[in-house]
Amino acid sequence: MLDERKATILRAVVTEYIETAQPVGSGHVASSSEINVSSATVRNDMATLEAEGYLAQPHTSAGRIPTEKGYRFFVDQLGGPGKLGATESQQVRSFFSRTHGEMEQMLSDTSRLLSSLTHYAAVVVGPQLEVATIKSIQLVSLSARIVLVVVVLSNGSIEKHTLELGADTEDLVINSADLRLSSLVVGQTLAGVGSVDLNAAVLGEPEDVSLIIRTALTELRGGHRHDDQVFIGGTSDMAASFDAVRTVSEILRILEQQLVVVSLLEDVLDRGLSVAIGRETGNEALADCSIVVAPYIVDGETAGSIGVLGPTRMHYDQALSAVAVVANRLGHTLSEG
């Protein structure tokens, strides 16, 4: 499609623009790269590149700026994540050797790590609960009419639901319900709870016990929506890399909607991409942004995804490496547990 020299020129323009945020002119490219042709030749090629949609001019007699198509070419020819710098990979290593304990804490810390590596906003989407099996279910009575259902899942996360009962209920009743529930759902997935036959479930139990069981199961089924946990870090870094408050505010508005963020990442992954540039993100408000994503794999299965969000002129190579390495290590660490 593009001959060797045009590709090199395009590469040079993109790199330079990412570095300086200034339109880059033919002179710069001619002098500061491995091309040994004159600026006039570069000019001709740049005109072609513009005609083919890889570059754009903010105005006549200014240098060129990469278009989304230009960035896309640049990213594609990078051909996957490279090596991480020495200090960065040291940082990753020390993070994962130090980290332990709660998954939530760890995912949240991971988003901080990722943003500190890349200086962009980092998003970490927690494992989907649906695939995990139920290890334990327990009813805890908080007050006469309030009962907490605590479900422990095989991946170490916890689902909880508050039940408000219509009438005061004795501990004995709660215990019976607890036992029955355990035998019903332990070993199932959360999704599997949906297929439990409500009527069969309460067969032979007294009225008050069966009421609790019904309520608890219904709650568990309804809980599907806030399945995904999202951890976001580095919004301040993100803000610093834009120059219009308006843009920053719009991006923050997106990031505040966790559902949108999750589907954003998943859309990108579904399309088989690891980078979405500008409008490729599918979100008009992110026209000036790019997203770099990777899934992480726990015990052989894709568990969740991580990503960074920055300006279209982001350091793609660094971001790609950072995301890849962190996703890899994160999956590894979670698999051990």
Place this chain on the structure above:
Amino acid sequence: MLDERKATILRAVVTEYIETAQPVGSGHVASSSEINVSSATVRNDMATLEAEGYLAQPHTSAGRIPTEKGYRFFVDQLGGPGKLGATESQQVRSFFSRTHGEMEQMLSDTSRLLSSLTHYAAVVVGPQLEVATIKSIQLVSLSARIVLVVVVLSNGSIEKHTLELGADTEDLVINSADLRLSSLVVGQTLAGVGSVDLNAAVLGEPEDVSLIIRTALTELRGGHRHDDQVFIGGTSDMAASFDAVRTVSEILRILEQQLVVVSLLEDVLDRGLSVAIGRETGNEALADCSIVVAPYIVDGETAGSIGVLGPTRMHYDQALSAVAVVANRLGHTLSEG
């Protein structure tokens, strides 16, 4: 201190500046307020107000801008939160009638409510776990060497800790440890766990059981640090009310540090204030910001605090009312549960 007319003038300047973000001149004040004096007189008074530190001039021949002292006077003479507007109080009412269920979810939603009411960033600090008593403790074995300690507290929140055991452990052993732990800590506060005598705790138990008990108790003691949960909403609104990206980025950096946020709010409350203006916040990076805070009370005790963070030129009356009403209703709702 300030005679009636000077106070009125100061009030007028502050209101006007909050509205327009433009320095306000003597002409404006003279024409657009209940003062019936000429602009020349206003000018004289404004000169005095400036000399006394209530107003400042960006440059000669510009209008006046309130100083922190000016805002402080303005806020003090407001004398506490007023009524909320009709639509806003409708919004609050419908929110609290609709809301139910998980505390985390509710606090997070509350931060969204508060930011949507005020159009500033909203901070909700969750109840301190230390005062809650332990309702139940349970050990769940996730794999041969990994055990999850799940602690249910009386306020409905959950603490969990992962234990990594040195050797494969049978369920029987875990069950014994579970029983012993329950008898030890149920009914205590989390802080109270600290005073349990480790040696007495494991008296008479076999080696493997006592190891688990020790590990679990130690973990629970160490867990004190991430006590407070912080929920932040409306960062996009906050961003929109500043005009320098730099400022926004710095504020976001503060908000990313949950510990800092918590102590920020508590410092303000400790000083007996409900509003901190500019440097009163005690944080240099928040020189252009003000914070409005209120504690919320659950079952007669101060449980946590909520607040909004906006520019020094914020709508103090609205913010004060919103924070007061929401804190009140939140405390109420949590008390019922």
Place this chain on the structure above:
DNA sequence: CGCAAGCAGTCGAAGGACGAGAGTGCCAGC
């Protein structure tokens, strides 16, 4: 003495002129 009216002075914001600089497109020639 307090207030108002008038007036001179100050300063920033807005707008226009202008040159410098960076970059382009194109053409002719090697």
Place this chain on the structure above:
DNA sequence: GCTGGCACTCTCGTCCTTCGACTGCTTGCG
């Protein structure tokens, strides 16, 4: 097919001027 040269374009910074919005002060009036 590449290059040097050249004319042209457009932005940006600077300078200048004008305009307008203020202020501070002085003076006069009740």
